[in-house]
Amino acid sequence: MRSFGIVFGYSFKERIRSKSFLWMTVLLVALIAAIVLIPRLTGGGTSTQGTVAVVNTTSLPVDAQGLEASVSSLYEWKLVPESEQADQAKLLQNEDLSAIIAIAPAAEASAAPQITLSVNRQEDVPFAADLSTYVERLNINERVEALGLPSEQAASVTARPSLELNELNAGGKSFAQTYMPVYALLTLMFFMIYLFAGNVATSVSVEKGSRIQEILITKVSPGQLLAGKVFGVGVAGILQFAIIVSFGALLMSFGGTGEALSIGNLSIDLSILGGQTLVVTAMLFILGYFFYATLFAAAGSMVSRSEELSQATMPVSMLLMAAFIVSMIALGAPNGTLAVVSSYIPFLTPMVLLTRVGAGEPALPDIVLPIVILAVSTLLAGWLSAKVYRNGVLLYGQKPSLGMMLKMLGSTGKKASRAKISPSNTGAKDAI
Amino acid sequence: MTLEIRHLGKQYGEKKVVDDISLTVRSGEAFGLLGGNGAGKTTTIRSVLGLLEHEHGEVLWNGKPFLTHRPSVGYLPEERGLYPKETVSEQLIYLARLEGMKKTAAQSALKRWLERLGIAEHEHKRVEQLSKGNQQKVQIISALIHDPELVILDEPFSGLDPVNADMLASVVKEQIAKGKALVFSSHQMMQVEQFCEQICILKRGRVQIDGRLSDIKRSYGRSNLILRSEADLTPFLDTRVLTDIRRDAQEWTLKVNSEAQAHELMRELGQAGVPMLKFELKEPSLHEIFIEKVGEAV
Numbered sequence: 242m243r244s245f246g247i248v249f250g251y252s253f254k255e256r257i258r259s260k261s262f263l264w265m266t267v268l269l270v271a272l273i274a275a276i277v278l279i280p281r282l283t284g285g286g287t288s289t290q291g292t293v294a295v296v297n298t299t300s301l302p303v304d305a306q307g308l309e310a311s312v313s314s315l316y317e318w319k320l321v322p323e324s325e326q327a328d329q330a331k332l333l334q335n336e337d338l339s340a341i342i343a344i345a346p347a348a349e350a351s352a353a354p355q356i357t358l359s360v361n362r363q364e365d366v367p368f369a370a371d372l373s374t375y376v377e378r379l380n381i382n383e384r385v386e387a388l389g390l391p392s393e394q395a396a397s398v399t400a401r402p403s404l405e406l407n408e409l410n411a412g413g414k415s416f417a418q419t420y421m422p423v424y425a426l427l428t429l430m431f432f433m434i435y436l437f438a439g440n441v442a443t444s445v446s447v448e449k450g451s452r453i454q455e456i457l458i459t460k461v462s463p464g465q466l467l468a469g470k471v472f473g474v475g476v477a478g479i480l481q482f483a484i485i486v487s488f489g490a491l492l493m494s495f496g497g498t499g500e501a502l503s504i505g506n507l508s509i510d511l512s513i514l515g516g517q518t519l520v521v522t523a524m525l526f527i528l529g530y531f532f533y534a535t536l537f538a539a540a541g542s543m544v545s546r547s548e549e550l551s552q553a554t555m556p557v558s559m560l561l562m563a564a565f566i567v568s569m570i571a572l573g574a575p576n577g578t579l580a581v582v583s584s585y586i587p588f589l590t591p592m593v594l595l596t597r598v599g600a601g602e603p604a605l606p607d608i609v610l611p612i613v614i615l616a617v618s619t620l621l622a623g624w625l626s627a628k629v630y631r632n633g634v635l636l637y638g639q640k641p642s643l644g645m646m647l648k649m650l651g652s653t654g655k656k657a658s659r660a661k662i663s664p665s666n667t668g669a670k671d672a673i
Numbered sequence: 674m675t676l677e678i679r680h681l682g683k684q685y686g687e688k689k690v691v692d693d694i695s696l697t698v699r700s701g702e703a704f705g706l707l708g709g710n711g712a713g714k715t716t717t718i719r720s721v722l723g724l725l726e727h728e729h730g731e732v733l734w735n736g737k738p739f740l741t742h743r744p745s746v747g748y749l750p751e752e753r754g755l756y757p758k759e760t761v762s763e764q765l766i767y768l769a770r771l772e773g774m775k776k777t778a779a780q781s782a783l784k785r786w787l788e789r790l791g792i793a794e795h796e797h798k799r800v801e802q803l804s805k806g807n808q809q810k811v812q813i814i815s816a817l818i819h820d821p822e823l824v825i826l827d828e829p830f831s832g833l834d835p836v837n838a839d840m841l842a843s844v845v846k847e848q849i850a851k852g853k854a855l856v857f858s859s860h861q862m863m864q865v866e867q868f869c870e871q872i873c874i875l876k877r878g879r880v881q882i883d884g885r886l887s888d889i890k891r892s893y894g895r896s897n898l899i900l901r902s903e904a905d906l907t908p909f910l911d912t913r914v915l916t917d918i919r920r921d922a923q924e925w926t927l928k929v930n931s932e933a934q935a936h937e938l939m940r941e942l943g944q945a946g947v948p949m950l951k952f953e954l955k956e957p958s959l960h961e962i963f964i965e966k967v968g969e970a971v
Contacts, residue, residue, distance in 0.1 A: 247770050255759075452754025453764075456815065459722050459748050460771040635724055 244461040248469025249476075256440065256477035265436065266481055273489040290315045291339030293366075294329040296322070299346045299354050301379040311375045313368040333359060340366050344376060353380055423572060423599035427592055430526055431565045434591070435558070437478035438534040441471055442541030442554050445630070450547045454634045463631040468623075471534045478530065521598045521608060528612070529591025532619040533561055539626035542633030543645065560588045568592035575601030584611045587618035674700040674735055674744065674822055676721070676854055682729030683713075683720055683878075690716050691727070692878040698871070700822070703845070703855040705869030705886075707862070709967050713878040714858040715751050718827055721856075722748065734823075745772055747821035751828050751858075753812050757801040761787075761811055764800070765818055772819035779818065786814045790840065806837050813841065817848070824848055825856045830864050842867065862960040872959070874966050881966040890956040897961075898935050900925045900942075901951030909947065913938065923950070 256262055293316045297303040308318040316339060321329055332338040343357040356376055360366050378399075385395050445467075448454045457466060540554040567589050571580035575597050584593040584603075590611045597603045676698040683691040691713045698704040708714050720727040723740045732739040756764045762783060769779035787793040790810045795803055800811060809832065816824065826845070830838050845868055849855055859865050865872065866886070873883035882889060900906060901924045910918055910925065917928040929935045935954050942949060957965075 243773075244771055247767070251767050447756070447758075451757055452750070452752045453756055455724065455750045455752065455754060456748060456768065457771070458724060459746055460768065635719075 245465045245469045245472075248461060248466055249473045252444065252470045252473025253477050254473075255444070256474050257480065261440075262477065262481060266484055269485045270488045273485065274492060277489070277492050292317045292319055292337075293340045293342060294319050294321050294332070294338055296320075296326050296329070296341065296343045298323055299344055301344065301354065301376065301383060303344060303376075303379065307375065307379075311378075312371045316368070330359070333361065336361065342372065353377065419600040420572065423596060424569075426522060426595060426599065427565065427568050427572075430522075430529065430592060430595065431561065433478060433482060433526070434530050434533050435561060437474055437530060438537040438561075439554065439558075441474050441534045442537035442550060442557075443547065444470055444474065445538050445541035445634075446544050446547040446550045446553075449542060449544065449634055458634060463634060464627045467535070467538055467627050467630050471531065471538060471623075475527075475530055475534060479527075482526075518598050521612070522595055524612060525591045525595050525615075528615050528619055532587065532591070532615065532622055533557065535619070535623045535626035536560075539629040539633070542630040543636070545636075564589045564592040568596045571596045572600055575599075576603070581607070585614060587615050590615040674854055675733075676739070676823060676856070677733040677736070678717070678721060678730065679733065680730035681717065681720060681727055681732065683716055683725065683727040690878050691720065693729070694873075694875070694878075694880055695730075696871075696873050696880075696883060698823075698854045698856055700854040701849060701852040702870055703849050703857055703868040705865040705872040706856060706858040706875065707860065707865060707872055707963060708858075708875035709860060711877070712875040712967070714875060715827055716878075717875070718825055718856070718858060722746065722825070744822040745819055747816040747819070747824040749812060749816040749826045749829055751831075753809070755800045755808065755811060755815070758799055760797050760799055761792075761803070762796045765811065765815055768815050769818045772821070774819050782818050782820070783814070786818055789844075790814065805832070806834060809833060809837060810840075813844065817844070821853070823854045823856070827858045828860075829857070830859065830861055838864075862958070862963055866959045874963060876967050882962070886959065889962065890959075893957045893962065895932055895935075895954040895956055896928055896930070897955040897957055898927050898929050898938070899951060899953040899955060900927075900949065902947060902949050904947050906947065909942070909945065929954075 293308075295303060295308065295318060297320060303320070305318040305320060309316075312318075326341070326343070329338060329341050333341055339360070341359040343355075343359070345355045345357070347353060347355050354376060356373065358366065358369060358372070378401075382399055385398050388395075390398070448457065461469075536557045537554055540557050541550060544550050544553045567579070567583050571577070571583065571593050574580060580593060580597050580601065581603075583589045584597050584607075586593075594608065594611050594615075598608060678694060678696050681691055681694045682689065694713070694717055696704065696706075706714050706717065716725060719725040721732050721739065734742050734744055762780075765783050766776065766779045769782065770776060774782070783796075784793070787796055790813070792803075792807050792810050795807060795811075800808060803811065813829075816826070829841060829845070833841060842864065845855065845857075849868065855868075857865065857869060870885055870887075871883075872886050872889070874881045903923060906925050907918075907920065910927065915927050915929070917926075919926045929938070932954060939949075939952055
């Protein structure tokens with residue numbers, strides 16, 4: 242236990258003093274600062290998508306409030322006289338305007354008014370249908386009024402259908418609200434695990450490549466060495482994560498608005514997810530890290546030189562990437578079959594379960610069971626990795642391969658045994 | 674304190690790389706494990722330390738299983754290894770602490786050793802910034818800083834220049850004087866002859882000869898005869914049944930079967946009136962024994 246503590250302390254210190262740790266922290270803090278501060282400095286807090294100029298040459302009572310209420314609240318509506326239409330066209334060309342709407346009387350008195358919508362790109366204006374409906378209604382109102390009908394009849398002609406939204410899954414999470422926070426957490430989890438578990442692999446391969454390994458394992462058992470390293474780097478990762486998150490929180494509260502962190506008009510408000518989700522997320526982060534870190538360490542122990550590292554860790558990186566991709570797909574249907582089934586597969590669990598808990602509504606057993614499976618698998622992965630590590634750390638001159646890894650798992654010895662794995666001359670040469 | 678290896682055996686597939694090796698190392702004594710390349714020296718050492726699993730035999734420390742009653746070990750592996758990017762002091766203190774030393778004790782021991790080996794000014798440099806010779810010194814400190822009971826040095830002199838080799842030799846003598854049990858693997862006979870009382874010569878994993886160096890030499894008898902004369906001895910020696918005659922200027926070295934044969938030769942030389950300057954009977958050198966036993970050049 243004492244050795245574990247020393248290895249832990251050394252790995253932790255080595256990690257937090259590394260340049261990559263410093264730069265990664267600075268970079269992420271700067272990124273958060275940019276996301277929080279830049280909209281405040283430039284946009285002044287307005288959340289409109291742009292300005293639309295409206296040239297109304299009909300007698301219809303088109304006004305800014307009506308447009309905002311009935312067509313789109315995302316735009317600023319500006320009524321301009323016909324004489325300024327040419328100037329507005331220039332503004333539109335310079336992208337200072339989102340669109341120009343010209344509402345003109347039809348050539349025939351019985352026809353409906355003519356709406357001309359000028360935009361730079363069609364996808365700039367998602368409100369064309371609503372605009373048409375708005376103008377149509379104003380037109381109907383005006384003509385019904387012109388008929389001079391009694392008010393009851395007039396009201397019955399212009400009456401609008403009542404629309405009641407019957408939400409079956411009432412109180413459930415809205416896709417729009419949960420998408421960004423879960424997406425952000427998944428991305429963060431992917432990078433943190435990749436970075437820190439990858440760092441464990443690098444550290445193992447450096448010790449092996451520099452041959453200090455042979456001295457170390459006369460002093461510490463490979464299991465303690467592996468555990469000390471994984472925990473040391475892991476705690477450094479948690480520290481880094483805490484620095485970044487608390488800086489982000491500080492910055493947002495300092496900003497004073499209490500607004501959610503947002504990119505464009507998509508907000509990342511973790512509080513939407515609720516306490517339970519955050520607790521589960523923290524557990525998944527930790528278990529996910531340990532699961533992958535031990536696998537990365539086993540892969541790292543297979544290489545003779547650190548140049549071979551990326552090749553050796555490829556299968557593990559692929560698993561991690563698969564988890565990320567599956568969780569992204571599951572985000573579209575967090576209660577679907579894919580999400581449910583894959584959340585039980587240990588190497589997918591950390592990310593897919595996060596998707597399910599964050600964006601869907603799994604029942605409690607559906608949360609607990611995958612976590613238990615993941616925890617057991619992590620212990621198993623740790624045990625198997627320690628076995629590969631034990632055999633791998635003294636093995637030089639052989640190409641790392643999955644087949645060799647499996648042979649190592651098959652070897653029974655407590656200590657490194659190359660008898661079963663290196664009958665070839667390249668490996669044996671080194672041993673003599 | 675005694676390290677005892679009994680009938681150690683290790684094989685890779687069908688190939689026996691260590692075959693029934695037994696030896697005993699006592700404290701205050703240096704044991705020379707000799708052999709050519711591929712003789713099984715490193716495999717034996719790694720098996721003792723538990724770095725490799727062995728199929729046969731046992732390793733004991735004071736009569737108890739080595740791995741469960743492990744003494745503190747100072748190990749200098751054949752393949753040297755240090756953290757290239759870490760400073761000298763950091764990694765040496767780390768390694769010392771892993772052997773159970775307190776941090777402060779490790780720091781003062783480190784200071785002493787750096788002074789002793791003349792590299793005190795490199796304490797806070799990264800290992801990769803040091804010259805090869807100085808890296809070797811750091812490596813030696815890593816093996817000895819925690820004052821181990823058992824010191825295992827695998828080819829300690831390879832790659833050392835004469836100055837550093839002398840420095841290491843004095844360190845090794847000091848360790849023996851302090852009562853450490855020392856195992857020494859080498860194929861440089863000079864150094865082994867200098868320190869080791871006990872030796873064991875391995876060939877293809879098997880013990881060729883072992884025991885006290887002086888006993889081994891005595892068992893060979895004084896079979897080296899050295900003659901020095903201003904006259905040319907070659908015609909005289911050629912008429913006798915003698916082997917391995919070598920001539921260096923005025924000196925002839927040859928093998929005799931027995932001391933009696935040598936005395937007979939001296940008598941004949943006297944009768945023939947050859948003026949002799951030197952007549953010496955010597956034991957074979959370890960180098961010669963090694964060549965004879967291993968049967969290949971080193």
